Amino acid sequence: MPVMSRRDFGRLAGGFGAALLAARAPAFARGAAKVVVVGGGAGGATTARLIKRAAPQLDVTLIESNPIYTFSSLSNLYLGGLRPLESLNHAYAGLHRSNVTVVQDTARDVDAAARVVRTAGGRTYRYDRLVLGPGVNIKYQSIQGYSRAAAEVMPHAYTSEAHGKRMLKRHLRAMRDGGTVLLAPPKGPYGCPPAPYERACMIAHYLKTRKPRSKLIILDAKKSIPEQAAFAAVFDRYYRNVVELHLSRDVEDLALLRVNPRTREIFTRSGRRLRPDVANIIPPQRAGVIAGRAGCTVGDWCPVTERFRSKTVKHVYVIGDACQAPELAKSAYAAHSQAGIVAEDIVADLAGKPRGEVHYESICWSVVAPGRALRIGTTFAAYDGRMKATQGSMSDPTESDEARRQNYAEALAWYARMSADMFGTPKSEPAHKAG
């Protein structure tokens, strides 16, 4: 894969809004067409706002279970004691102000023939186009003994729910100095491939600064990890006596087979047994439940075209973590970037207008120490009706401190931009540090 410069990446990011401008304000032949978006996360909230901005005459409804969205991006900083979780909270008032109808309810079923969404609250919403952005669901049953109840004791903290992150932090706070924390990442695919290792750095920072006799053991189902050389260098530089990384090998599968939340025991597939003081279990994942109910899943994920149309259900799009096509990245950056393609396609399709080129990108920053971050980015473009990764860039293990400071500043700037696009309300940086 050719390596891409920062400037190239910046130019491509600008293409996100340009495609929409080309398709704005179409004249519709009939009354207001209806677009329903399920899931007000990085993909769904952005799509709803972009459609309404490009075609105000469309009737856009967003169905979201929760009144507040808490970003997972930057949430590892909360575990590290570097940021309050509340600083990542956003309400949906900005979407109301953009004339998107926001419904706080859970979509339960989709009748694809009648083009109707039914909610847990008993309401029905007719659609001309439906966008599903439900994110991921945890496959609890993939590890014996793991369940929603077990996750209170051994949190995954790996969905958009804030509760799990708070629970994990509570366990870290309660742990004695000299204790052992276990972090068990899955094989994948899962949201934001480097995020478990950013989390490792932030937990290690917390331990180093608050409980310096403690250890973090990473027990990984994979044989290698994203940005391995750079993370290994970071672990060595900042957390040499804190972090131990154990990878699976041909002769040893470290994927979790079974847990016992009562005794806090953990068993790997190849027979290792551990009893950590705090366990952060990140199980395998699949598309959010509604995607399966809508008939969009094949296996765990939703196959889509290069414009994120479902390959199995007509008039339905799947965006963000829930969708799958070869090499598609699962990240908030990607979901937010994909929203431009989906919004443009819907607006153009309903107006019978031509559409622009298809390309999007994904960048993940990983905060590895206060004010320092790694960066990995990939661009995707459509060839022969399929999305393919075209260019990539990745932090070098020997990257300078200055470059890592810049990466960190970029991550904060991206977060402010993305929250403004999704909610119309950029968050200012917190004035104080979180404990």
Ligand code: FAD
């Ligand atoms: P989500 O953002 O998860 O949103 C889904 C929304 O749908 C939720 O609000 C949910 O309540 C709602 N919903 C689900 N089902 C229904 C239903 N039936 N009815 C109504 N509402 C429903 N990505 C990055 O780019 N950079 C990072 O630094 C980064 N760090 C991460 C750190 C962690 C710890 C984790 C867990 C993830 C991280 N990610 C990061 C990944 C990122 O959070 C996801 O890729 C992104 O949020 C996916 O967006 P989405 O729109 O698909 O789903």
